[in-house]
Amino acid sequence: ILFEDLAGLTEARRAEDERLVRFADNLTDAQLEAAIEYRTFNGSAQQQKLREVLAHLFNHQTHHRGQAHAILTALGVKEPESLDVLWMLRERPAR
Numbered sequence: 001i002l003f004e005d006l007a008g009l010t011e012a013r014r015a016e017d018e019r020l021v022r023f024a025d026n027l028t029d030a031q032l033e034a035a036i037e038y039r040t041f042n043g044s045a046q047q048q049k050l051r052e053v054l055a056h057l058f059n060h061q062t063h064h065r066g067q068a069h070a071i072l073t074a075l076g077v078k079e080p081e082s083l084d085v086l087w088m089l090r091e092r093p094a095r
Contacts, residue, residue, distance in 0.1 A: 024054065 003009040032051040039045055065084075 003012060027050070032049070032054075034050055035047045036050050036053060037045065037047050038053075
């Protein structure tokens, strides 16, 4: 258990989001086009452009938002809070 309460988890998520935004904001076109090497969970060596890996990272959150919504629905929450990215972007403080 990394966080004992929702407030701690929320703050950690916000800090991680800010870290990712700073990282992405500082990438050059050349860095985005460069291939990175990594291994999958089964140990298979892979090489892929950084932009593709980042696209997957951000897109994969869609999958987990869908899972969270399905769980809330299964628990009987009639209208769970919106998990749509556009809604979240409208609700966040302006930078």
